[in-house]
Amino acid sequence: xxxxxxxxxxxxxxxxxxxxxxxxxxxxxxxxxxxxxxxxxxxxxxxxxxxxxxxxxxxxxxxxxxxxxxxxxxxxxxxxxxxxxxxxxxxxxxxxxxxxxxxxxxxxxxxxxxxxxxxxxxxxxxxxxxxxxxxxxxxxxxxxxxxxxxxxxxxxxxxxxxxxxxxxxxxxxxxxxxxxxxxxxx
Amino acid sequence: xxxxxxxxxxxxxxxxxxxxxxxxxxxxxxxxxxxxxxxxxxxxxxxxxxxxxxxxxxxxxxxxxxxxxxxxxxxxxxxxxxxxxxxxxxxxxxxxxxxxxxxxxxxxxxxxxxxxxxxxxxxxxxxxxxxxxxxxx
Numbered sequence: 001x002x003x004x005x006x007x008x009x010x011x012x013x014x015x016x017x018x019x020x021x022x023x024x025x026x027x028x029x030x031x032x033x034x035x036x037x038x039x040x041x042x043x044x045x046x047x048x049x050x051x052x053x054x055x056x057x058x059x060x061x062x063x064x065x066x067x068x069x070x071x072x073x074x075x076x077x078x079x080x081x082x083x084x085x086x087x088x089x090x091x092x093x094x095x096x097x098x099x100x101x102x103x104x105x106x107x108x109x110x111x112x113x114x115x116x117x118x119x120x121x122x123x124x125x126x127x128x129x130x131x132x133x134x135x136x137x138x139x140x141x142x143x144x145x146x147x148x149x150x151x152x153x154x155x156x157x158x159x160x161x162x163x164x165x166x167x168x169x170x171x172x173x174x175x176x177x178x179x180x181x182x183x184x185x186x
Numbered sequence: 187x188x189x190x191x192x193x194x195x196x197x198x199x200x201x202x203x204x205x206x207x208x209x210x211x212x213x214x215x216x217x218x219x220x221x222x223x224x225x226x227x228x229x230x231x232x233x234x235x236x237x238x239x240x241x242x243x244x245x246x247x248x249x250x251x252x253x254x255x256x257x258x259x260x261x262x263x264x265x266x267x268x269x270x271x272x273x274x275x276x277x278x279x280x281x282x283x284x285x286x287x288x289x290x291x292x293x294x295x296x297x298x299x300x301x302x303x304x305x306x307x308x309x310x311x312x313x314x315x316x317x318x319x320x321x322x323x
Binding site: 004007008010011013014015016017018019020021022023024025026027028030033034036037038040041046050052053061062063065066067068069070071072073074075076077078079081086087089090092093096097105109110111114115116117119120126128129130131132133134135136137138139140141142143144145146147148150151152153154155156157158159160161162164165166167168169170171172173174175176177178180 | 189191192193194195196197198199200201202203204205206207208209210211212213214215216217218219221222223224225226227228229230231232233234235236237239240243248250251252254256258259260261262263264265267268269270271272273274275276277278279280281282283284285286287289290291292293294295296297298299300302303304305306307308309310311312313314315316318321
């Protein structure tokens with residue numbers, strides 16, 4: 001069982017993600033997770049007021065089923081397929097994290113200082129998570145896709161727009177980690 | 187219904203991203219610090235697998251599950267939206283260490299606080315829809 005509970009090798013993981021994308025193509029669909037956010041907005045009926053959400057989101061129900069599957073997969077993987085050896089990141093990274101006051105993973109996927117239960121008592125942390133989400137939602141729709149839609153689907157099909165978007169993703173990420181984190185976590 | 191296959195594909199995606207730790211805030215931070223090849227390896231292998239698969243589909247003119255020719259649409263042309271939208275997305279991705287797939291996966295895994303990220307992402311999507319026509323694309 002160890003080969004399941006240990007961290008999966010990048011080559012196996014990447015290959016399987018590629019297969020996930022290809023199976024959706026075989027089903028006549030497109031691999032892209034962020035469009036579900038648009039569907040969820042549209043489900044509220046807001047399309048009556050904002051034309052962007054007035055579209056046939058019901059034709060995208062299959063993608064919401066994919067979402068349900070991912071949630072189930074996340075539950076099973078963290079509750080039944082995890083081990084203490086997980087999230088063994090680079091020691092250098094752990095030191096950098098220490099400098100900004102974030103604890104080492106110790107096999108946890110997420111740091112408690114950012115995602116633990118006590119964030120609900122900290123307006124600063126609630127705002128942190130909310131703004132992170134806002135940027136993700138706004139940015140992915142403006143760019144017309146996220147990591148799955150552009151980095152995986154788009155680049156696999158040699159799409160120039162996707163290359164621009166992916167370069168944008170990395171520029172944004174580098175700015176956040178190198179220039180904005182030091183300001184947030186002084 | 188035929189929806190079961192989507193549930194299964196989603197389930198596999200959720201397990202793989204969790205076991206690859208691509209859903210981990212730590213892995214995203216490590217990636218943006220260039221301290222590990224792990225995340226780059228995942229993304230590059232996924233793309234390489236996709237390139238080979240798509241080339242086979244195109245050259246052999248394969249049909250989809252319903253027997254219809256597979257058609258892979260090109261992304262819309264544009265410049266500004268991809269650079270700026272991508273940059274905004276990247277800021278958020280690095281900040282909370284999750285892109286839209288992992289947001290759902292982590293909530294499923296029981297990380298309640300990621301619900302705040304989801305609320306933010308829905309608000310961000312809504313806000314884009316609201317001001318879309320005023321933005322350069």
